[in-house]
Amino acid sequence: MRVRPAVDAVPEHEEPAVCAVPLRGEPQGEGQCCKGRPEQRGQAAGKVSRKPVSAPRKQYGPYPRRSFDKTCQRCGVSFTTTHREQVFCSRKCAKRAEHPDEVTRFMANVPLLPADQCWPWMGRLTSWGYGAFKRQGGKETRAHRWMLEHTRGEPLGKLFACHRCDNPPCVNPAHLFAGTNADNAGDMKAKGRARSARGADHPHTILTAEQVAIIRANPIGRHIHAKNFGVAKATIDAVVWRRSWRHVP
Numbered sequence: 001m002r003v004r005p006a007v008d009a010v011p012e013h014e015e016p017a018v019c020a021v022p023l024r025g026e027p028q029g030e031g032q033c034c035k036g037r038p039e040q041r042g043q044a045a046g047k048v049s050r051k052p053v054s055a056p057r058k059q060y061g062p063y064p065r066r067s068f069d070k071t072c073q074r075c076g077v078s079f080t081t082t083h084r085e086q087v088f089c090s091r092k093c094a095k096r097a098e099h100p101d102e103v104t105r106f107m108a109n110v111p112l113l114p115a116d117q118c119w120p121w122m123g124r125l126t127s128w129g130y131g132a133f134k135r136q137g138g139k140e141t142r143a144h145r146w147m148l149e150h151t152r153g154e155p156l157g158k159l160f161a162c163h164r165c166d167n168p169p170c171v172n173p174a175h176l177f178a179g180t181n182a183d184n185a186g187d188m189k190a191k192g193r194a195r196s197a198r199g200a201d202h203p204h205t206i207l208t209a210e211q212v213a214i215i216r217a218n219p220i221g222r223h224i225h226a227k228n229f230g231v232a233k234a235t236i237d238a239v240v241w242r243r244s245w246r247h248v249p
């Protein structure tokens, strides 16, 4: 309990409550002087702080503000908020949730399948059937290529990302290997995919293998063959000189 000092105890030389020097820029009011307002005295001797003393936050309505105990949707931290719709603990979490990093975005398109199976890309596919993935900067890459670079830990550069399983949308790293163009072509040849359409398999062909045999048996008179089979004379020449239909004996 504070004891009010006796009036006699105040020395004669102490300053009066209101001094004669006015406060700069402000009209002199009750208790104001060059030493500041009465409540500021003692905090800053001689220097006047213009910062107003913060009042307690105004309470609107008769009830206290409701607060909600929540769990952050991204990092799982528990927090309290007065906003009912808030789902993230911080602006940082909200931003990260809206713009997830590259690995998170990639893995969202990878199916959860056993390691020995193909993992077909669930996102967009290119016209050649490979997975399309946009990197962090907007540049697009093939999904299997991204996966191989990610598992290798270094960029592929000029190397090719090849499939062991011959399944273009597959992004299973166990089915991928980095190879040169020659490796890729050799791989295709070994699997029998390099052969292009020959002879009657080709959609633009007119002659048949039997007709080719007839032409080669009678190489003289190309204009007659051309008229009979409905092709140009140069086509007959090509057959006779074995520039075309080379696989037929």
Ligand SMILES: [Zn+2]
Binding pocket: 072, 073, 074, 075, 076, 077, 088, 089, 090, 093
């Ligand atoms: Zn969070």
Ligand SMILES: [Zn+2]
Binding pocket: 117, 118, 119, 165, 166, 167, 170, 171, 172, 175
């Ligand atoms: Zn595969």
